[in-house]
Amino acid sequence: MHMSVANVVIIFSIFSSAEPYSGQPHIVFFVVDDLGWNDVGYHNSYIKTPTIDMLAKSGVRLNNYYVASHCVPSRNMLISGRHVIDIGLQHGEIGYYPRGLPLDEFTIADKLKEIGYATHLIGKWHCGCYSNHSLPHNRGFDTFFGYLGSSDDHYTHIIMSNGLADLRLNDECVGYKYFGDYSTIMYANEAKNIIAQHDENKPLFLMLAFSAVHKPIQVPDVYMQYYKSTIHDNERRTYAGMASCVDEAIANITEALENKGMLKNSVIVLTTDNGGGSVGNNWPLRGRKNSHWEGGVRGVAFVYSDLLPMDVRGTENSELMHITDWFPTLVKLGGGNPCERKNLYGVDQWEMIRGMEPSARGEVLIALDTTRKASEEYRTGPFKYDKFDITTFAAIKMGKWKLLTGDSTYRNFWDMPDPEYGVIDDEDFDDTRMVRLYDLVDDPSERTDVSEERQDIVHEMLAKLDGYEKAAVPPQMQTKPRLDNHVLECMGPWID
Structure with missing residues (x-):
C-alpha cells in the first residue's frame, strides 16, 4: 500500500493545469479522528504527511474553522447540517442508549443521492445505531463499511470497553474476516475498490472517516520508523506514525482517483472532528479535546479541487466557517437543495472558499x-x-x-x-x-x-x-441503557 512522494508530485503535475469541470463534481471527504492542530506536516515539520501537505498547500487551508469539542456533536452536525442544540445531542455521548441523529433528519448522503450521486461511507459512523433505521446504509449511503461506536482496537476491530465486535458491511458483521488487518490500511483498500468499480460518469460521494488517530495508539512498526531519530517518547512516536499511515492512505486513494480519470473532476475535503487528545498536540492553541478552548474546537481543514480558481490555490483562508457548513456547501455544489424542510445551522460557503465572497456567517x-x-x-x-x-x-x-x-x-x-x-x-x-x-x-x-x-x-x-x-430542543434522554452487552456479539441495533 505504498505511494512515494515522487509519485505524488507526478500526479499533481498532471492535473494541476486541468480545465475546470462544469458537471457534478466527485466529492471525497476525509475525516481524521482527533487530529490536533500541530499534528500535520504543514503546521509541524516533525510530522511526515507529504500528501496532506501537498493537497493543503495546493488548495485552500481553512484557518478559522470550528468543530465541536468531541466526536458525537461534530459528526452529527457534519452529517446533518444542523446544530446539536436543534437535534438534542448537546449533552453526553451516545453510549448504549437509544440516542442518535433523529430519524426525521436528512443526511448529506440523502441529499446527494437525490441528485444522482453514488454514496459510500467507510469508517466511523457514531450517529446512532440503536435501530436498524439508524444505520448508515439506511440513511442515504449506498454502502457502509466501518464501525458504529466511538473507538475500536485498530487490529481486532473489537470495542475495548465491552468486547463487542464492531465492524460491519451494511447489515453483516464482518470483524472476523478482517481480524489482524490494520484499520487505516483496510479502509483505504476499500476506498480504492469503490473507486476502481465506480462508473466515472456518475458523480461519487465517498466519505472516509478514519478511526486513526484516535486511541488506542497503534500502528504498524514501519510507520514508527519514520520518527526513530526525532521522537523519543514511544506513545507520541506511535501517534505520529498513525498520522503518516493516514497520509499514505490518502496518497493511495488520490492515486486511485487519478488512475480512474476522476481526480481532475473531484473536490477533496479533509477535516478533523475535534482537537487532539492526550497524545495529540495543538500548539500554539490552548487546551485539547473535550474543552472549548481553541485547541479543542478549532479544527484542521482544507479543500483541494480544480474547481478552485488558480489565484486561491495554495492560500490560507481566515474567514469564519463551521462544520455544519459542509452540508449546504457540498449539496449545493452538487446541484441539490440542502434545506427543503429543515432550517439548517450550516450555510453555503463555496463562494467564500473560492475567495469570491466573505464568510456567509458572522x-x-x-x-x-x-x-x-x-x-x-x-x-x-x-x-x-x-x-x-x-x-x-x-x-x-x-x-x-x-x-x-x-x-x-x-x-x-x-x-x-x-x-x-x-x-x-x-x-x-x-x-x-x-x-x-x-x-x-x-x-x-x-x-x-x-x-x-x-x-x-x-x-x-x-x-x-x-x-x-x-x-434549543431538550437533550435526548440518557437514562437506563437499552442495550445489554451480554446479548450481542456484534455492535448494532437492539431495538426493533
Whole structure:
C-alpha cells in the first residue's frame, strides 16, 4: 500500500493545469479522528504527511474553522447540517442508549443521492445505531463499511470497553474476516475498490472517516520508523506514525482517483472532528479535546479541487466557517437543495472558499449544554444579572471575539511545541471565574481574558447565548441503557 512522494508530485503535475469541470463534481471527504492542530506536516515539520501537505498547500487551508469539542456533536452536525442544540445531542455521548441523529433528519448522503450521486461511507459512523433505521446504509449511503461506536482496537476491530465486535458491511458483521488487518490500511483498500468499480460518469460521494488517530495508539512498526531519530517518547512516536499511515492512505486513494480519470473532476475535503487528545498536540492553541478552548474546537481543514480558481490555490483562508457548513456547501455544489424542510445551522460557503465572497456567517455557537452548570455560588460579578446563566457550560465566537462561560477548568494549558516536554500550565487560572472573553485576532492562544475591559461585548454575546438557549430542543434522554452487552456479539441495533 505504498505511494512515494515522487509519485505524488507526478500526479499533481498532471492535473494541476486541468480545465475546470462544469458537471457534478466527485466529492471525497476525509475525516481524521482527533487530529490536533500541530499534528500535520504543514503546521509541524516533525510530522511526515507529504500528501496532506501537498493537497493543503495546493488548495485552500481553512484557518478559522470550528468543530465541536468531541466526536458525537461534530459528526452529527457534519452529517446533518444542523446544530446539536436543534437535534438534542448537546449533552453526553451516545453510549448504549437509544440516542442518535433523529430519524426525521436528512443526511448529506440523502441529499446527494437525490441528485444522482453514488454514496459510500467507510469508517466511523457514531450517529446512532440503536435501530436498524439508524444505520448508515439506511440513511442515504449506498454502502457502509466501518464501525458504529466511538473507538475500536485498530487490529481486532473489537470495542475495548465491552468486547463487542464492531465492524460491519451494511447489515453483516464482518470483524472476523478482517481480524489482524490494520484499520487505516483496510479502509483505504476499500476506498480504492469503490473507486476502481465506480462508473466515472456518475458523480461519487465517498466519505472516509478514519478511526486513526484516535486511541488506542497503534500502528504498524514501519510507520514508527519514520520518527526513530526525532521522537523519543514511544506513545507520541506511535501517534505520529498513525498520522503518516493516514497520509499514505490518502496518497493511495488520490492515486486511485487519478488512475480512474476522476481526480481532475473531484473536490477533496479533509477535516478533523475535534482537537487532539492526550497524545495529540495543538500548539500554539490552548487546551485539547473535550474543552472549548481553541485547541479543542478549532479544527484542521482544507479543500483541494480544480474547481478552485488558480489565484486561491495554495492560500490560507481566515474567514469564519463551521462544520455544519459542509452540508449546504457540498449539496449545493452538487446541484441539490440542502434545506427543503429543515432550517439548517450550516450555510453555503463555496463562494467564500473560492475567495469570491466573505464568510456567509458572522458567528459560531461552539457549544451550549444547559444540563452542565457550575455551582450557583459562582454566579457573581458584573454579569450575574444577565438573562443567560453564566454558570452554564457554553462557548460562542462572534467576529474576532470568543466568549466562554461556566466551568472552564478542563485543559487549562498549552501544549509545548515539542510534546515530549509536556505542557505549559496556566498557574494563575481562577477556576471560579464563569465568564472569559478573548480577542482571537490579537490573542489566538487565549492568554488574556478581557471580559472586564469589554463588558459591552460580553453582554452582547450573553444575549446571543440566551437566544440560542430559548430555541434549543431538550437533550435526548440518557437514562437506563437499552442495550445489554451480554446479548450481542456484534455492535448494532437492539431495538426493533
